[in-house]
Structures are given as C-alpha cells and as structure tokens.
Amino acid sequence: MKSILTLFCYITFVSSPLAAAALSAPxxxxxxxxxxxxxxxxxxxxARNPDVRVEPASTTKLMSAYLVFQALKENRIALDQRIAVSxxxxxxxxxxxxxxxxMHVPVDDLIKGMLVQSGNDATNLLAETLGGTTDGFxxxxxxxxxxxxxxNTTFKNPDGLPTPGHLTTARDLAILGVRILQDFPEYAHYFSIKHYYYPGTPSSNDTNRNQLLFRDPSVEGLKTGHTNAAGYCLVASAARNFGDYGKRRIVAVVLGAxxxxxxxxxxxxLMNWGFxxxxxxxxxxxxxxYETMKIWKGEKDFIKLGITPxxxxxxxxxxxxxxxxFDIPQPLSAPIAVGQQVGLMKVSLNGQLLREIPVTALEEIKEANFFVRLWDSLFLLFKNML
Structure with a gap:
C-alpha cells in the first residue's frame, strides 16, 4: 500500500524587495x-465587475493582432509582404x-497602422488577407x-466598431493581453511604438493614443479603445525591475472611463498600487x-526532482x-520517465492554499535487474510490517 509522504519546509525564495506592510485595499x-x-x-x-459584458471598442484589435502574430509565426504571411489596399x-x-x-502596403506597416494609429482600414485589410473575408476572419x-x-467574448468585427452582440469582459481582455505577451514576445515591441505614419499619409496622424507610453517608461503598451457606448478603455502592460527577482510584469484593464x-x-x-x-x-x-529523493527497484538509488518555474x-x-x-506518494518505484509527475508542492500563506505545483522527475530511472527488484520488494514488505 502506498503512503503519502508529506513534507513541510521553507524553501529559498527570490522576491521583489518591498518594505513590509499590511495588504492595502485597491x-x-x-x-x-x-x-x-x-x-x-x-x-x-x-477587480471590479470583471465578468460584466461590455463593448470593447478598439481593444478588439488585440485579438486581430494575436491572429496576425500567429500567422507570422507560422509563416503564412511575412512582414515584408505587400498587400493591395481593397x-x-x-x-x-x-x-x-x-x-x-x-497603395500596396507591407504587413509590417499595416501592423503599425492597426496598433499605433488604431486604423480600422489597416485592421480590415489584414483581416481580409488572413481570413479571405472579414467574416471569415x-x-x-x-x-x-x-x-x-x-x-464571455463574442466578436462581430475585427476593429471594434459598434455592432450588436460585439461584447467582451475585463477578465477576457486581461487573458488576451497576457497571452499576447507570453505567446508572441518577439512582436510585443509594436505596442510600445509612440509615433508612426505611412509615407503618403498625414504625418499629423502619427501619435499612439496610449498616453501612458509618454508618461511612464515602464509601460509597454497594448491598446486603447473608445466609442460613446464603451467609454474610454485601456488594456496596458508595465514591467519594472525588482532586484534579484528581475523584471515583474502586470496587465491592467480599465473599461468605461x-x-x-x-x-x-x-x-x-491601479498599476502603481499593484507593484x-x-x-x-x-x-x-x-x-x-527535496531536490533528490530515494527511489526503489531502479538502476539508481536516488532521483532528481523539480518543478516548472x-x-x-x-x-x-x-x-x-x-x-x-510536499505531497509525494511513497514509495517511489522505478520505472519513472523524464517529466513524469510524482507529487505536488503546495504553497500556502497563513493557512490559505495559494498554489499547487506538480513535482516531476528530471531524469529517467529504469527498472533494475530481477535481484535488485526482489531485494527492494522484500525490504519494503518487512518495513511495512514493522
């Protein structure tokens, strides 16, 4: 019969060096x-009303950008590819x-037109290119x-113009903003461009509507939006360095200002408070x-364990x-494959569970020969009888 090895410990943390303080209200x-x-x-x-469905206005273009970045990553389009304006x-x-x-405009410029100038023309041209039609996109x-x-999101167009049923939530936009940063870091620089205009178009239309880019050097961008119904909206990310921890990033979504x-x-x-x-x-x-643990019936006596960062x-x-x-079923017995989950690391604060993280094998342990397995089996049998 397997038992559960429950180990309590304090591990070495790398944290952002903030002064001790009680949690303040938002x-x-x-x-x-x-x-x-x-x-x-x-x-x-x-959060406040994070799941109430609202009109997203031009923050819609974040999903259009996600799909454009995905197409670039999959080599379905190229940044230097020129597209005839429909x-x-x-x-x-x-x-x-x-x-x-x-005009025949490069994809690179259309992305800038979509994200810096919030161009509905650029957005729809990219949508037609990728989806065949805007409806397909x-x-x-x-x-x-x-x-x-x-x-809780339903899109009706790629640009965010008011359309019945075109709705999302603050939570869903936060999910989208975080996934853009995680899935496409190589394209995140587009969101931080402060000024851009395409040759042959008005230079007066060159300024990013996200004024946080001009106020706070830690702000990385993302997207604004505005319609009469939606109010003034902003999905913003910021990253600040905190000593040994390194760069810490947060995403804020503010809708209906x-x-x-x-x-x-x-x-x-909101972002200053979060940091x-x-x-x-x-x-x-x-x-x-707990980096290594005893393993039975294997070619090695100990196995290296780890967690996903x-x-x-x-x-x-x-x-x-x-x-x-650490909750790890005992005894650990071979065979065990690389990456196989062997238990959980549970992280708590003042008795409240914050996170459960899988503990996995960092190496493969193959079964030992017959005599080693027999010896270990007899040893474990007698151990359980004691």
Missing part, C-alpha cells in the same frame, strides 16, 4: 470595470491609417477566443533537501510567512 478607480493581473503568477490582484478596407469609417487603393477570432478561455485623461490616470493608479502592494515571489526546489504574488512583507508542503 485604490478607488473611476471606471465601470477593471482588473489587474500579475503576469508571472496569473493571479488577479484587484476598396472595402479603404472605406471603413472611424480611426484610420489613411491608406488608399493606389471574425470566425477565427471567436474560435481563438474560446481556445484562450475568453468564455469618462475621458482619455481618466483612463490614463486610473490605469496608472507597491504585492511582492512577486519565484518558487524553486533547487538546493533544497513558477511564481506567486503575495501581500508586501508576507514572504517569510509562505509555507511549502
């Missing part, structure tokens, strides 16, 4: 909906890159939203007494109170 945010997410851990640090994309109302049917948008876990200034101020307020009120903590078992966010000053518990 600041008052003047917006209808908001959410703040710690990217490394995936934890929600603060009449339908040229005639799109709203914010524009101001391209026209006389929208079908892919909705399929991708389901794959990402955006369960009353003005451009409000969405900028409220997003800045100040929480410590980011990396988890590892390297160097601990993980992080948690905890109230500032509470790192010493973090406790880890």
């Amino acid at each position: 600041p008052s945010i003047e917006a209808r909906n908001y959410i703040l997410v710690d990217v490394d851990s995936g934890q929600i640090l603060a 009449d339908t994309s040229w005639r799109k109302p709203g914010s524009s890159m101001y391209i026209d049917p006389r 929208v079908s892919v948008m909705n399929a991708q939203a389901r794959l990402l876990g955006m369960s 009353a003005s451009d200034r409000k969405r900028v101020n409220e997003t800045q307020k 100040r009120a929480y410590n980011a903590v990396r988890l590892d078992i390297k160097g601990s007494t 993980s992080a948690i966010a905890v109230p500032a000053g509470s790192v010493p109170d973090i406790e880890t518990q």
Whole structure:
C-alpha cells in the first residue's frame, strides 16, 4: 500500500524587495470595470465587475493582432509582404491609417497602422488577407477566443466598431493581453511604438493614443479603445525591475472611463498600487533537501526532482510567512520517465492554499535487474510490517 509522504519546509525564495506592510485595499478607480493581473503568477490582484459584458471598442484589435502574430509565426504571411489596399478596407469609417487603393502596403506597416494609429482600414485589410473575408476572419477570432478561455467574448468585427452582440469582459481582455505577451514576445515591441505614419499619409496622424507610453517608461503598451457606448478603455502592460527577482510584469484593464485623461490616470493608479502592494515571489526546489529523493527497484538509488518555474504574488512583507508542503506518494518505484509527475508542492500563506505545483522527475530511472527488484520488494514488505 502506498503512503503519502508529506513534507513541510521553507524553501529559498527570490522576491521583489518591498518594505513590509499590511495588504492595502485597491485604490478607488473611476471606471465601470477593471482588473489587474500579475503576469508571472496569473493571479488577479484587484477587480471590479470583471465578468460584466461590455463593448470593447478598439481593444478588439488585440485579438486581430494575436491572429496576425500567429500567422507570422507560422509563416503564412511575412512582414515584408505587400498587400493591395481593397476598396472595402479603404472605406471603413472611424480611426484610420489613411491608406488608399493606389497603395500596396507591407504587413509590417499595416501592423503599425492597426496598433499605433488604431486604423480600422489597416485592421480590415489584414483581416481580409488572413481570413479571405472579414467574416471569415471574425470566425477565427471567436474560435481563438474560446481556445484562450475568453468564455464571455463574442466578436462581430475585427476593429471594434459598434455592432450588436460585439461584447467582451475585463477578465477576457486581461487573458488576451497576457497571452499576447507570453505567446508572441518577439512582436510585443509594436505596442510600445509612440509615433508612426505611412509615407503618403498625414504625418499629423502619427501619435499612439496610449498616453501612458509618454508618461511612464515602464509601460509597454497594448491598446486603447473608445466609442460613446464603451467609454474610454485601456488594456496596458508595465514591467519594472525588482532586484534579484528581475523584471515583474502586470496587465491592467480599465473599461468605461469618462475621458482619455481618466483612463490614463486610473490605469496608472491601479498599476502603481499593484507593484507597491504585492511582492512577486519565484518558487524553486533547487538546493533544497527535496531536490533528490530515494527511489526503489531502479538502476539508481536516488532521483532528481523539480518543478516548472513558477511564481506567486503575495501581500508586501508576507514572504517569510509562505509555507511549502510536499505531497509525494511513497514509495517511489522505478520505472519513472523524464517529466513524469510524482507529487505536488503546495504553497500556502497563513493557512490559505495559494498554489499547487506538480513535482516531476528530471531524469529517467529504469527498472533494475530481477535481484535488485526482489531485494527492494522484500525490504519494503518487512518495513511495512514493522
């Protein structure tokens, strides 16, 4: 019969060096909906009405960008590929890159037009190129939203123009923002471009609408949006360095603010609070007494164990109170494959479970010969009888 080896220990943490403090309440945010997410851990640090469905306005273009980046990664399109401007994309109302049917525009410039200038023309031209039609592209948008876990999102167009049933939530936009940063870091620089215009178009239309880029050097960008119904919206990411921990990243979504200034101020307020009120903590078992464990009936006597690099966010000053518990079924017996899960590391704070992380084998242990297996079996039998 297998038993469970439960081990309590304190492991060495690498955390952001913030002063000890009790957890402060989130600041008052003047917006209808908001959410703040710690990217490394995936934890929600603060939220209000995160699952209420609302119009996303031009934050819709984040999903269009996700699919364009995916196509680039899969070599279905290329950055230097020139695309003829269609009449339908040229005639799109709203914010524009101001391209026209006389032009053949590189994909690289269309991405900038979509994300810096929030051009509906650029967005629809990319959608037509990838989806055959905008309707075909929208079908892919909705399929991708389901794959990402955006369960309360329905897209009706690629640009965010008001359309009945075109809805999302703060939580879903946060999921999308985080996944863009994680899945396509090689293209994240597009979101931080402050100024851009395409040759032959008005140079006065060159400024990114995300004013946080001009205010806070830690802000990496992402996307603004505005319609009368949606209000002023912003999905923003910021990354700041914290000593030995390194770069810590958060994503804030603020929807339904009353003005451009409000969405900028409220997003800045929320992000500053998140960096100040929480410590980011990396988890590892390297160097601990649980990095290797006894294994039976194998060609080796001990096996190296590890966890997937993980992080948690905890109230500032509470790192010493973090406790880890290892639950590993005993005895461990060969054969065991590389990557095979052998147990769990449970991370708690003041008795509250924060995270369960699989403990896996870092090496393969093959079965030993018959005589070693027989000896170990007899030893374990007599041990259990004691």
